[in-house]
Amino acid sequence: MALSGIQIYKLLPQTNCKDCGYPTCLAFAMKLAAKQAELALCPHVSEESASKLSAAAQPPVRPMALRSNGFEVKAGAETVLFRHEKTFVNRPGLFVRVRDSDSADAIQAKVRAADAYTVDYVGMDLTLDGIAVQADGGDFAAAVQAVRAVSQRPLLLFAGAEALKAGLSLLAAGEIPLLGVADAENWQEMAALAKQAGAPLAVAGASVDALVDLAQKVKEAGVADIVLAPAQRSLLGVLKANTIIRRMALKKNFRPLGYPILSFPGDWGDPAREAVLAGQAIAKYSGFIVLDHFAPEVAYPLLVLRENIYTDPQKPIQVTPGIYEINNPGPDDPVLVTTNFSITYFSVANEVEGSGNKAWMLVADAEGMSVLTAWAAGKFDAERIAKDVKRFGVADKVGRKRIVLPGHVAVLSGELEEELPDWEVRVGPREAVDLPKFMKQVLV
Amino acid sequence: MVAALAELGGLDEATIQALQGGVGLPAIPAAPAAPMAPPLPPEPAPVAAAAAVEPEKMVEPAPDAEWLPAGVQTEIAVEKWSGKVKEIALGAAAAEGGSRGAVVKIGGQTAMPFMFMDGELPNAPVIAVEIADRRPDGWSELLYQAWGDVLDDPAAWAKAAAAAGANVLYMRLSLTDAEGQPNTPAKAVAAVRAVLQATGLPLIVVGPGQAEADNDLLVPISEAFKGERLALGICEDKNYRTIVATAMANGHLVIARTAMDVNLAKQLNILISDMGLPLDRILMDPTTGALGYGFEYGYSVMERLRQAALQGDAMTQLPMIVNPGEEAWKTKEAKVGEGVPAAWGDWSERSITWETLTSTMLIESGADIVVLRHPETVKRTRVAIDDLMNQ
Numbered sequence: 001m002a003l004s005g006i007q008i009y010k011l012l013p014q015t016n017c018k019d020c021g022y023p024t025c026l027a028f029a030m031k032l033a034a035k036q037a038e039l040a041l042c043p044h045v046s047e048e049s050a051s052k053l054s055a056a057a058q059p060p061v062r063p064m065a066l067r068s069n070g071f072e073v074k075a076g077a078e079t080v081l082f083r084h085e086k087t088f089v090n091r092p093g094l095f096v097r098v099r100d101s102d103s104a105d106a107i108q109a110k111v112r113a114a115d116a117y118t119v120d121y122v123g124m125d126l127t128l129d130g131i132a133v134q135a136d137g138g139d140f141a142a143a144v145q146a147v148r149a150v151s152q153r154p155l156l157l158f159a160g161a162e163a164l165k166a167g168l169s170l171l172a173a174g175e176i177p178l179l180g181v182a183d184a185e186n187w188q189e190m191a192a193l194a195k196q197a198g199a200p201l202a203v204a205g206a207s208v209d210a211l212v213d214l215a216q217k218v219k220e221a222g223v224a225d226i227v228l229a230p231a232q233r234s235l236l237g238v239l240k241a242n243t244i245i246r247r248m249a250l251k252k253n254f255r256p257l258g259y260p261i262l263s264f265p266g267d268w269g270d271p272a273r274e275a276v277l278a279g280q281a282i283a284k285y286s287g288f289i290v291l292d293h294f295a296p297e298v299a300y301p302l303l304v305l306r307e308n309i310y311t312d313p314q315k316p317i318q319v320t321p322g323i324y325e326i327n328n329p330g331p332d333d334p335v336l337v338t339t340n341f342s343i344t345y346f347s348v349a350n351e352v353e354g355s356g357n358k359a360w361m362l363v364a365d366a367e368g369m370s371v372l373t374a375w376a377a378g379k380f381d382a383e384r385i386a387k388d389v390k391r392f393g394v395a396d397k398v399g400r401k402r403i404v405l406p407g408h409v410a411v412l413s414g415e416l417e418e419e420l421p422d423w424e425v426r427v428g429p430r431e432a433v434d435l436p437k438f439m440k441q442v443l444v
Numbered sequence: 445m446v447a448a449l450a451e452l453g454g455l456d457e458a459t460i461q462a463l464q465g466g467v468g469l470p471a472i473p474a475a476p477a478a479p480m481a482p483p484l485p486p487e488p489a490p491v492a493a494a495a496a497v498e499p500e501k502m503v504e505p506a507p508d509a510e511w512l513p514a515g516v517q518t519e520i521a522v523e524k525w526s527g528k529v530k531e532i533a534l535g536a537a538a539a540e541g542g543s544r545g546a547v548v549k550i551g552g553q554t555a556m557p558f559m560f561m562d563g564e565l566p567n568a569p570v571i572a573v574e575i576a577d578r579r580p581d582g583w584s585e586l587l588y589q590a591w592g593d594v595l596d597d598p599a600a601w602a603k604a605a606a607a608a609g610a611n612v613l614y615m616r617l618s619l620t621d622a623e624g625q626p627n628t629p630a631k632a633v634a635a636v637r638a639v640l641q642a643t644g645l646p647l648i649v650v651g652p653g654q655a656e657a658d659n660d661l662l663v664p665i666s667e668a669f670k671g672e673r674l675a676l677g678i679c680e681d682k683n684y685r686t687i688v689a690t691a692m693a694n695g696h697l698v699i700a701r702t703a704m705d706v707n708l709a710k711q712l713n714i715l716i717s718d719m720g721l722p723l724d725r726i727l728m729d730p731t732t733g734a735l736g737y738g739f740e741y742g743y744s745v746m747e748r749l750r751q752a753a754l755q756g757d758a759m760t761q762l763p764m765i766v767n768p769g770e771e772a773w774k775t776k777e778a779k780v781g782e783g784v785p786a787a788w789g790d791w792s793e794r795s796i797t798w799e800t801l802t803s804t805m806l807i808e809s810g811a812d813i814v815v816l817r818h819p820e821t822v823k824r825t826r827v828a829i830d831d832l833m834n835q
């Protein structure tokens with residue numbers, strides 16, 4: 001939580017000596033508050049004030065990153081409790097967990113599938129972020145080795161200090177895994193190890209007091225990057241814990257809880273429940289999420305949820321307006337009109353592309369809005385479409401001038417005929433799913 | 445598909461039999477907590493009550509340790525709000541002039557969803573299951589399979605929905621019958637009567653979504669079932685007067701829908717209450733989008749509306765109803781099983797997860813009623829609600 005100019009002023013010497021280059025201490029304080037000056041400019045500030053000021057300047061949720069082989073998973077740095085207040089910034093990392101009690105083959109089969117998983121959502125390739133290796137009475141180092149043989153993504157390593165040491169020795173130089181999970185019993189050796197490895201350390205606590213206590217101890221032991229793992233499994237327990245952690249960090253600038261959160265939705269054991277817990281973890285403040293089951297039909301909706309929740313509310317995801325080619329169209333192929341809202345464009349483009357039909361797609365500038373939203377807001381009308389037809393030189397691309405409107409805006413067809421007198425204006429189906437059939441049967 | 449659901453642990457034996465067994469009413473298990481309705485004033489004999497079946501419970505892991513135990517040392521930041529969401533009763537029992545066996549209460553919150561440390565959250569979110577007066581057109585194949593032949597009989601469908609775990613029924617009237625003939629007030633009233641008699645659950649009735657047809661069908665229904673405390677919809681800024689007037693005259697509630705905008709929602713609530721309908725008879729529908737299709741807008745507008753309500757803005761202090769079922773089942777992800785990317789995985793599980801995530805995340809952003817379509821989603825959402833309310 002940033003300090004105000006007045007709060008900063010109270011920590012300055014208040015002598016107005018001008019050595020900082022500003023006429024008064026207050027003027028300097030105001031510049032500091034606006035982040036337009038550096039504290040180092042004042043040679044007279046006391047050590048105590050300086051450390052208070054630098055603490056206050058820290059982001060309320062400590063940013064950190066896990067790294068390996070060119071991959072990076074960032075967490076922390078969040079500034080709001082609700083996405084509409086500004087935006088959430090670092091998409092929580094999704095990790096699939098394997099146990100060292102499983103055979104190397106079983107581990108590798110699961111890791112391979114999770115590692116290779118990629119799914120397209122509105123033109124973005126979404127993937128999971130890494131693998132969690134859990135000590136479970138087996139050979140931890142062997143499990144880490146088995147994982148590394150098939151995945152280069154960042155790791156979460158959960159074991160005792162000895163096993164962790166063995167596991168760490170197998171990682172490439174410069175890799176930063178998350179280590180854990182330290183508890184009231186083992187935190188000293190775990191903290192020493194994390195400090196030595198320069199890796200973040202997860203700490204667990206069954207109550208808020210226990211978690212705060214452990215975070216403080218681990219910090220005093222020299223670990224800078226801490227991750228909080230409230231020991232809760234139920235939806236309500238996790239929601240309450242995560243909300244309190246984030247609220248204390250943002251509203252009270254309470255340092256011991258100013259760290260990313262680690263969640264284990266798979267702890268419940270039931271995959272259907274795990275999906276809901278993982279969804280909640282995405283929406284409600286977790287930074288690292290450990291899944292015990294990997295299935296594409298669950299990974300896909302979770303990845304889409306993560307995109308939705310972490311989209312900046314000020315900026316709808318958009319594509320650049322213009323004329324796009326689907327399946328190498330020629331002069332006889334139709335022009336399909338749509339808007340430049342990513343979800344709209346890709347639901348149409350994917351449909352046409354998948355069906356093998358050829359088409360020109362005119363992506364009109366509708367300020368990133370869906371067909372009906374843009375129409376209702378007056379950003380998608382015949383005049384604008386006609387303007388974009390001219391602006392993008394569409395007439396030069398086709399011999400047979402056929403233009404297809406989305407079914408939802410059939411009302412525009414009359415006006416568009418007036419705007420584009422030498423074009424044949426057609427009304428398509430309402431939903432993109434029905435386009436291939438329409439193109440085959442009607443648009444011949 | 446039924447087999448696939450059974451594998452998922454989705455349905456119990458009795459439900460599977462009911463789903464496979466066709467229209468025969470006896471095959472459908474009775475509503476868990478929903479008593480059968482006593483006879484409606486003007487009409488024929490009520491359906492006999494079948495033996496109540498206990499809803500099946502999952503094996504629960506040991507409960508969590510209390511994260512905020514008594515005597516907690518850390519000074520917890522508590523959010524104190526001055527406003528309160530109106531508490532609204534849906535459905536009227538015999539004593540109140542209706543015939544419902546169960547009256548459902550929603551609203552009454554003085555805190556953001558499930559923030560029990562901040563204030564009161566007296567009522568659990570409610571699951572409404574969508575049914576219709578006839579077999580709907582254009583639904584996903586998975587939904588036809590999941591419900592089976594009950595889709596041809598609104599009363600049987602109502603019972604199956606109750607058995608699946610509905611707290612409330614959400615009945616959509618069709619514009620035309622299966623042969624394409626326009627729906628008539630007489631047919632619509634008969635269908636609503638059959639549904640009311642089939643279970644004791646409170647009922648929401650919405651028109652086909654065209655102003656003229658909505659008004660033609662909803663007014664006679666409102667009059668025929670005076671005193672039942674139905675919720676009638678959908679009121680939009682272009683068409684609300686007729687529905688509000690008839691709801692007012694016959695003791696019903698209304699649903700007010702606006703397009704994902706705090707100010708539009710407030711405006712419509714003002715217009716409706718200006719007509720004289722008390723605020724505690726309005727449910728607001730801020731509109732939602734499915735996961736991947738505008739979900740984030742719906743999610744955030746509900747958080748904003750609920751914050752405004754708790755800050756004391758009277759015109760937003762109404763419970764919220766949203767349709768994750770309808771929206772999720774419109775998506776290609778839910779509708780289409782073939783010719784989709786392999787990365788989409790199993791069709792059935794994907795669709796159910798799509799609907800379940802949309803519904804549960806909307807519940808966490810403030811929904812008081814979620815309207816759902818698939819019985820397995822109902823079950824999963826119920827588990828989530830129980831978990832979230834289990835202090």
Ligand code: B12
Nearest residue numbers: 316338344369370371372373376406428431432703704738
């Ligand atoms: C999300 C949303 C918003 C978001 C905007 C999201 C965005 N970036 O566009 C927000 C909250 C900002 C918003 C605002 C408004 N909205 Co709005 N919104 C929606 C919502 C919920 C979903 C829209 C969506 O994303 N759909 C998904 C995309 C993919 O659909 P689509 O673009 O139509 O594309 C499909 C088809 O059209 C077709 N298609 C697309 N292109 C083509 C091309 C061809 C050739 C063919 C054949 C087919 C085709 O394929 C696609 C998939 O099937 C809808 C309601 C709903 N559930 O549908 C209301 C809705 C569109 N909004 C509506 C309104 C009125 C508004 C506002 C005007 C409200 C207001 N007064 O403030 C504002 C306008 C914005 C402004 N003033 O700045 C109304 C429109 C009513 C109408 N029929 O005219 C709707 C229908 C809600 C309602 N029932 O009232 N909205």
Ligand code: SF4
Nearest residue numbers: 016017018020025042
């Ligand atoms: S140098 Fe320091 S003490 Fe001097 S005016 Fe600037 S802020 Fe004040």
